[in-house]
Amino acid sequence: MTNAQDRTALIICGPTASGKTEIAELVAKKLDTAIISADSRQIYKHLNIGTAKPLDSTIQHHMIDIIEPDERFNAMQFVQLAINWMDKIAQSGKIPIIVGGTGLYIRALTQGIFPGEFKDDNVRKELKLKKKQGENLYTMLKDVDPIAAGKINPKNYVRIERALEVYIVSGKPISYWWEYQTKPPSDWNFKKFAIQMDKKTLYKRIEDRTEKMLQQGWIEEVRDLLGKGISPDCPGLTSIGYGQIVRYIRGEIDYEQMFNDIVRDTKRYAKRQITWFRKEPDVHWVEVGKSSPEQIADKIINLFFE
Structure with a gap:
């Protein structure tokens, strides 16, 4: 070269x-x-x-x-x-x-x-299945991203699912992406x-x-x-x-x-x-x-x- x-x-x-x-x-x-x-x-x-x-x-x-x-x-x-x-x-x-x-x-x-790009249909399907099977997604979120969990209503399933999706797809908590854009x-x-x-x-x-x-x-x-x-x-x-x-x-x-x-x-x-x-x-x-x-x-x- x-x-x-x-x-x-x-x-x-x-x-x-x-x-x-x-x-x-x-x-x-x-x-x-x-x-x-x-x-x-x-x-x-x-x-x-x-x-x-x-x-x-x-x-x-x-x-x-x-x-x-x-x-x-x-x-x-x-x-x-x-x-x-x-x-x-x-x-x-x-x-x-x-x-x-x-x-x-x-x-x-x-x-x-950038956080808006972390989307995966298969991950969302998995999360919906977990919820249907009785798993507490809010508890999951608290384990991986306590900062986000503290700012999201425990009954707001859409935001909980989104936060978990970002974590799974990106490997970083959504609270990280709230603060940093690479x-x-x-x-x-x-x-x-x-x-x-x-x-x-x-x-x-x-x-x-x-x-x-x-x-x-x-x-x-x-x-x-x-x-x-x-x-x-x-x-x-x-x-x-x-x-x-x-x-x-x-x-x-x-x-x-x-x-x-x-x-x-x-x-x-x-x-x-x-x-x-x-x-x-x-x-x-x-x-x-x-x-x-x-x-x-x-x-x-x-x-x-x-």
Whole structure:
């Protein structure tokens, strides 16, 4: 790297199934460097097929297979580990490449973290289930964030749920965020590139990839996880597709509905990702069109060094 590039990392982001990983690996090969994953699902061990892990890659990928399916992982933890890997890669004279579709991770890394961004539908579902089962969420809040508990009415379930959600997703009490709003967490600069393709092409890729994953043994992967005693309600198995396969294994839905539900939810997720990255500052959208992955990789490298 030249001195001007010493503290500049390259980010490749975009919707699921858009070919980010393939393009990023080509970029990494050309630059002789490694990849840092910004994927909140690939962090889980044993979840391989359904998270599209690049297990057979010749490129080194960091931040994959780092926690068990029943463990939680938040944006602050991601930032700390990602910066550590970026520094190590830079020390070897190479350019870090961050690749993934988890918008919150990328925003936290490049801009810092803000409390309004800590939202997770699955966490809210878990909290509602705990309340339904008779657990006292206010007591839970007092244990993890006594300051917030002192300011929230014990009967105000909405605020209690929100405070617990922030704590679980961010790893910090909401009272911490009331006082502090983080700034960019490091002295790194970033150049961000998002992969763009027309909706029809992206949706067809999602359908084809889902079919391929199922042919590769995705259902068997889930059976094995359940057979090892991993709960279907654990954080890892809330990933898109895994819940639908659990329902299929239990006989609650047939194969066709399982497939259609996975495709539907994946398309919805892709749409949310596109909306998220459209709102991000300084993102250079790279249109795939009829270009090959190799051509897209070359274009990104040229733009990076401009």
